[in-house]
Amino acid sequence: MPFSVKMDSIVTRITLFALAALASGCAEEPPEVSGGLYFAAGNYLAELDLRNGDTRVIASIGDDTIVELAPQGDERLLLTVFGEVNRQDVHSLVLFDLASKQQLRFFAGRKGRYLPNTDVLVYDEGRQILVKRREENSWETIEVASHDYRVSVEIIPIAATSFLYAIGDEPARIFDLSTATSSVPGLAERCTLDGAVWVSALDGLLCRGSGEPGVYMLVSLDGEVMETLALPEDRLFTAVAYAADQDVVILTERWQSLVSERPQYAIWVHDRNTKETYRLVENQHLGDTVIYRP
Secondary structure (H helix, E strand, O other): OOHHHHHHHHHHHHHHHHHHHHHHHHOOOOOOOOOEEEEEEOOEEEEEEOOOOOEEEEEEOOOOEEEEEEEEOOOEEEEEEEEEEOOEEEEEEEEEEOOOOOEEEEEEOEEEEEOOOOOOEEEEOOOEEEEEEEEOOEEEEEEEEEOOOOOOEEEEEEEOOEEEEEEOOOOOEEEEOOOEEEEOHHHHHHEEEEEEEEEOOOOEEEEEEOOEEEEEEEEOOOOOEEEEOOOOOOOOEEEEEEEOOOOEEEEEEEEEOOOOOOEEEEEEEEEOOOOOEEEEEEOOOOOOOOEEEO
16 A cells, blocks of 8 residues: 555544544533532432532431422421331421421321412321311311322422322322312323422423323423423433523433442433433432422
């Protein structure tokens, strides 16, 4: 082979390699996400910084395990914890003050949720979903629905007077403090409440498609599909929060590694403006519920 031909080949390879490296270096970085996520880690309440993935412990709640958490305004969290009370292992609702770190245990139950900007509490007592609201110096109790012991329950607040709920495999329903329970056939046909997030800014439910666990949609209460998220295929995501100030959806991914028996976790972000989805943090487990803070 002539020397000049061989040199041309080498130069061509070097040029292509340099162009590839340049293109890689010029690729746009995903926009920085700010804010944080409160999450549970055993008996610890922790916070993850979305800017860099750093975590910090906020407080320990003692010997109990934090199962879920939900907001109560901007200054307090409602925790569902599991632990021993009077020599019995039970689920309890604990109100946690972020500033003072004080805790108040007040009801036996799980899936505790406050309706937005109110003192109206919704929770699963074990065999029935209850609403409790303060009336002067006592609690008024409203029975929403009964169910078998330990059946799965989902509760999603959507307004100051209403919430969605689902019991076991039954379709989603809506409860309003003034009109009681009613069906939402359009939404129930499209969505499951497991892994769903209510997006008040968009007046819709971000949910998995019924029978399509890999598809996430934004659906109105009437069942209109307003948007389908363009997520990477062959991955199973769970939406955990919507950051309205940044218009991004925060999701978690869980998968089984071929080299480890332990499940693997990651945190992803879907930008509704650019339609991009990218992995934000690797090797971080957040649990089933988180609370976003700007």
